[in-house]
């Protein structure tokens with residue numbers, strides 16, 4: 001089988017690796033001129049680490065990550081976890097994004113990656129799919145997989161009318177800066193007033209990543225730094241949150257990333273006869289559950305299992321979306337409950353409920369046959 005993957009992010013690269021391991025002829029087509037990643041670090045949960053192990057890069061990924069446990073705090077600095085939940089629901093591997101994508105790209109090999117290769121369209125027929133590129137080239141394969149992120153071009157053609165949408169009022173500011181005197185006790189996640197969340201986590205190279213989020217917030221009008229500081233003040237009733245302020249202060253404004261959060265609305269289907277979607281292209285989620293990339297990696301196992309089990313690509317793709325679509329309906333319901341939480345305690349409880357489901361019933365569902 002020959003497969004073309006549109007997109008060389010975490011999910012496209014993992015898909016390429018998995019297809020290669022099943023003996024497929026695969027090319028990952030990335031529009032950028034190099035394999036890169038937006039953002040500093042990503043938290044990968046056990047279900048994604050299992051998939052990496054299955055496809056031979058488990059140790060390599062673990063070697064570049066740091067195991068982290070999340071603790072919740074309220075705006076006065078009281079530390080807690082939801083009753084009935086323990087480390088399992090709060091533990092992930094924090095991995096530098098650029099190194100992760102480089103590790104995956106190295107494992108696939110340069111011969112299986114095409115850079116500066118922007119997919120702009122495709123035509124399916126009974127025997128395969130013809131993929132068109134921005135430079136006028138075409139290529140032919142048995143299968144096209146759209147791993148091209150929330151603004152997916154493949155989705156736009158395959159399922160017209162479902163562009164990425166603003167998660168209205170949901171903004172995030174992020175940065176990475178030298179670690180200072182902030183207490184090093186895993187991931188500090190504060191749930192503050194006015195629907196704010198934020199905190200920091202020590203990461204590789206003597207640095208710390210920080211993040212400030214707000215749901216239902218007014219559009220930013222000031223510099224990234226002043227906006228982040230203003231929202232961080234809602235998580236700092238008594239000075240206990242000063243370390244976060246200092247991290248923001250020390251980050252040059254030009255290095256602070258700000259995003260209006262986007263999401264992909266629920267799709268009526270994920271696949272055609274020769275084309276399918278995976279990762280954010282299929283289900284871009286709000287990051288308040290810190291698991292969109294993890295779940296995208298899990299999609300890879302489901303897709304590969306179905307391709308192994310079926311002779312006809314179309315049957316495999318039907319079975320793949322038959323597993324994934326109900327799965328994400330459940331993800332959306334649990335993620336919505338986290339988003340609607342009225343206070344820090346409720347947020348922590350719903351977050352732990354989501355991660356327990358993802359790591360137990362959800363992971364089992366991803367491993368099930370049809």
Ligand SMILES: Cc1cc2nc3c(=O)[nH]c(=O)nc-3n(C[C@H](O)[C@H](O)[C@H](O)COP(=O)(O)OP(=O)(O)OC[C@H]3O[C@@H](n4cnc5c(N)ncnc54)[C@H](O)[C@@H]3O)c2cc1C
Pocket residue numbers: 006007008009010011012029030031032036041042043044045117118119120147148149150151152153154172174259278279280281285287290291292293294295296
């Ligand atoms: C603030 C924030 C924090 C997050 N934290 C976490 C976390 O802790 N844990 C977690 O699991 N998830 C997290 N996520 C979610 C995670 O980042 C995404 O789910 C993940 O990056 C999606 O990977 P992907 O490969 O599907 O898409 P992307 O990473 O978006 O990659 C898509 C790739 O496709 C390329 N591309 C696009 N269009 C084309 C085209 N037409 N042709 C060729 N190439 C194309 C792009 O250049 C890009 O390289 C977070 C997200 C945000 C915004």
